Amino acid sequence: MAVAPPRPKDLPLTALRAFEAAARLGGFAAASQELGVTPGAITAHVKSLEASLGAKLFERTARGVQLTAVGDAVLPGFTAAFDGLGLAVQTLRNEAAPSTVHIAALPSLAQLWLSPRLPALRAVAPDISISITAMETPPNLKRAPYDLSLFYGDDPRGALARDVIFPVCAPAMAAKLKSPEDLSHVLCLSDSTWTDDWTIWSRAAQADVKPRGPVFSLYTLAVEETVNGAGVLMGHEALVASHLASGELVAPFDLKVQLGTSLRLWSQRHFKSGSAASRVMQWLQENN
Amino acid sequence: MAVAPPRPKDLPLTALRAFEAAARLGGFAAASQELGVTPGAITAHVKSLEASLGAKLFERTARGVQLTAVGDAVLPGFTAAFDGLGLAVQTLRNEAAPSTVHIAALPSLAQLWLSPRLPALRAVAPDISISITAMETPPNLKRAPYDLSLFYGDDPRGALARDVIFPVCAPAMAAKLKSPEDLSHVLCLSDSTWTDDWTIWSRAAQADVKPRGPVFSLYTLAVEETVNGAGVLMGHEALVASHLASGELVAPFDLKVQLGTSLRLWSQRHFKSGSAASRVMQWLQENN
DNA sequence: TTTGAGCCTCATTTTTTCTGACCCTAATAT
DNA sequence: ATATTAGGGTCAGAAAAAATGAGGCTCAAA
Numbered sequence: 356m357a358v359a360p361p362r363p364k365d366l367p368l369t370a371l372r373a374f375e376a377a378a379r380l381g382g383f384a385a386a387s388q389e390l391g392v393t394p395g396a397i398t399a400h401v402k403s404l405e406a407s408l409g410a411k412l413f414e415r416t417a418r419g420v421q422l423t424a425v426g427d428a429v430l431p432g433f434t435a436a437f438d439g440l441g442l443a444v445q446t447l448r449n450e451a452a453p454s455t456v457h458i459a460a461l462p463s464l465a466q467l468w469l470s471p472r473l474p475a476l477r478a479v480a481p482d483i484s485i486s487i488t489a490m491e492t493p494p495n496l497k498r499a500p501y502d503l504s505l506f507y508g509d510d511p512r513g514a515l516a517r518d519v520i521f522p523v524c525a526p527a528m529a530a531k532l533k534s535p536e537d538l539s540h541v542l543c544l545s546d547s548t549w550t551d552d553w554t555i556w557s558r559a560a561q562a563d564v565k566p567r568g569p570v571f572s573l574y575t576l577a578v579e580e581t582v583n584g585a586g587v588l589m590g591h592e593a594l595v596a597s598h599l600a601s602g603e604l605v606a607p608f609d610l611k612v613q614l615g616t617s618l619r620l621w622s623q624r625h626f627k628s629g630s631a632a633s634r635v636m637q638w639l640q641e642n643n
Numbered sequence: 644m645a646v647a648p649p650r651p652k653d654l655p656l657t658a659l660r661a662f663e664a665a666a667r668l669g670g671f672a673a674a675s676q677e678l679g680v681t682p683g684a685i686t687a688h689v690k691s692l693e694a695s696l697g698a699k700l701f702e703r704t705a706r707g708v709q710l711t712a713v714g715d716a717v718l719p720g721f722t723a724a725f726d727g728l729g730l731a732v733q734t735l736r737n738e739a740a741p742s743t744v745h746i747a748a749l750p751s752l753a754q755l756w757l758s759p760r761l762p763a764l765r766a767v768a769p770d771i772s773i774s775i776t777a778m779e780t781p782p783n784l785k786r787a788p789y790d791l792s793l794f795y796g797d798d799p800r801g802a803l804a805r806d807v808i809f810p811v812c813a814p815a816m817a818a819k820l821k822s823p824e825d826l827s828h829v830l831c832l833s834d835s836t837w838t839d840d841w842t843i844w845s846r847a848a849q850a851d852v853k854p855r856g857p858v859f860s861l862y863t864l865a866v867e868e869t870v871n872g873a874g875v876l877m878g879h880e881a882l883v884a885s886h887l888a889s890g891e892l893v894a895p896f897d898l899k900v901q902l903g904t905s906l907r908l909w910s911q912r913h914f915k916s917g918s919a920a921s922r923v924m925q926w927l928q929e930n931n
Numbered sequence: 932t933t934t935g936a937g938c939c940t941c942a943t944t945t946t947t948t949c950t951g952a953c954c955c956t957a958a959t960a961t
Numbered sequence: 962a963t964a965t966t967a968g969g970g971t972c973a974g975a976a977a978a979a980a981t982g983a984g985g986c987t988c989a990a991a
Contacts, residue, residue: 364679368656395950395969395971396949408739409739416969418958419967429734432735436731440659443720443723446716447713447720450716499653683940686940704938706989933990933991934989934991936988936989937987939984940983943981943982945979945981947977949976951973951975955968955971956970960966
């Protein structure tokens with residue numbers, strides 16, 4: 356036989372993935388975030404790719420990178436391929452562990468909306484094991500290992516309910532609040548990701564108030580403080596519903612403002628009907 | 644922000660590729676061949692995948708492996724994804740080096756059919772750089788870094804000409820050969836991959852001869868020996884054409900037998916018209 | 932039996948990948 | 962004009978992943 360082919364070794368998959376992420380997200384920093392490595396690793400990968408190709412994939416400028424024509428031409432192909440790979444991995448995970456459902460959720464939604472529903476869900480589907488991962492930003496479901504996402508968003512697809520806000524406080528404090536103007540005399544708690552809440556509600560209430568108070572980075576913490584009587588919190592309906600139901604919190608005013616965003620529960624793949632993921636999704640939609 | 648997502652690290656791409664190859668090819672040994680690593684590496688990859696999934700992907704038997712239901716269910720997705728990735732890499736390579744064409748060819752075709760045509764091709768397309776890699780088996784063009792493949796095969800797609808065989812020898816020897824029966828008195832050279840050639844031709848010639856002679860593993864070597872008068876070679880038209888044209892070899896008999904296979908030149912991707920690869924392919928088709 | 936194909940194991944080596952610390956540049960904020 | 966900051970680049974060292982190579986096992990076919 357003799358003819359031994361001196362294998363021209365192919366491009367490293369990791370480097371290709373780094374390139375795809377950087378190109379798709381428009382920067383090495385963003386790519387390093389998505390892939391969970393340091394920016395230097397992305398730099399190195401792209402550099403090695405460019406070296407073995409003999410062509411530049413990005414133009415480097417001082418404030419970021421810009422895809423070259425070459426990079427631009429091939430990006431769609433890579434994105435499609437890696438999407439396909441991600442989906443295949445998801446499918447594989449599901450086949451391997453058919454009764455486990457992974458949910459990605461906003462921390463506050465995980466604790467204040469999802470968590471209270473879990474006991475009932477477990478009762479209905481004791482065979483399903485549910486894992487919840489909290490994160491600030493919705494993951495790319497084509498890539499990250501989650502079956503369902505639960506976040507607030509503009510997109511109406513998968514919307515469970517419109518986001519509705521209104522002030523809430525401990526029952527004791529509600530007594531002091533006769534009109535919106537009274538808000539000027541108490542602390543108005545707010546969340547760092549929803550800094551506009553008070554402004555929006557005040558405007559709708561046509562109240563001339565300048566709510567002031569501490570800003571929390573964890574909504575759950577703000578809720579706890581409110582329960583403890585620390586002040587008035589701008590409540591998001593889905594997040595305070597259970598505390599309202601239990602009486603720990605009350606709504607001192609009637610005005611509720613509907614925002615443009617919705618509470619959304621969505622998936623990427625199409626689950627077989629009867630699969631754990633589809634059962635969980637359906638139950639959550641029905642018990643909203 | 645606080646909420647630091649403890650990244651649930653995703654499955655290693657290399658291991659997934661190993662799984663895909665093993666599943667598609669039906670064995671670890673074959674996969675290790677395709678990926679150019681030792682079988683032990685495949686074993687390890689699959690094992691680590693199975694460990695992190697918590698499910699078996701293959702049933703191991705003493706004489707090979709058998710894909711499980713889980714593996715079977717996800718294989719098509721992975722194959723499609725890796726095919727897409729391979730194609731994207733090819734496209735990338737072409738974008739990066741637009742005027743280089745990589746051809747994979749049977750060693751004999753590379754030397755005896757392609758090589759004689761290269762000077763004329765270079766004259767017509769001096770801007771194109773051509774690289775030829777010889778191998779026994781056609782590569783998977785969706786994965787391996789070649790633009791064109793040149794081999795013999797059953798598939799009529801891309802066929803340039805039917806494979807036609809007939810005895811050839813040096814002019815001096817031809818004088819001794821009046822009828823096929825005379826072949827019994829000379830050495831009949833053959834190639835190890837085409838051991839049936841003599842049988843097929845003899846049957847067509849209705850000659851009662853039992854050709855005997857040395858078997859070569861490289862057809863080119865057999866041709867050289869024939870030119871040197873070592874014996875009679877069963878010639879494949881495409882491979883001996885130039886020696887016939889130069890008079891170094893002659894066909895002592897008129898009978899030519901057309902085989903079921905063809906000389907094939909094919910590609911996997913669709914090249915832009917005017918691209919180097921498409922120009923080379925077209926020229927070779929026209930100058931056949 | 933013997934042989935051989937195919938897979939497994941494991942210690943060791945090689946290669947790849949990542950980090951961490953520091954430098955650079957340009958646009959924006961002060 | 963100065964900070965400041967966002968986005969990259971570089972490099973040496975460290976860590977992790979991948980691959981090797983030598984020996985073993987099992988079963989089927991010769």
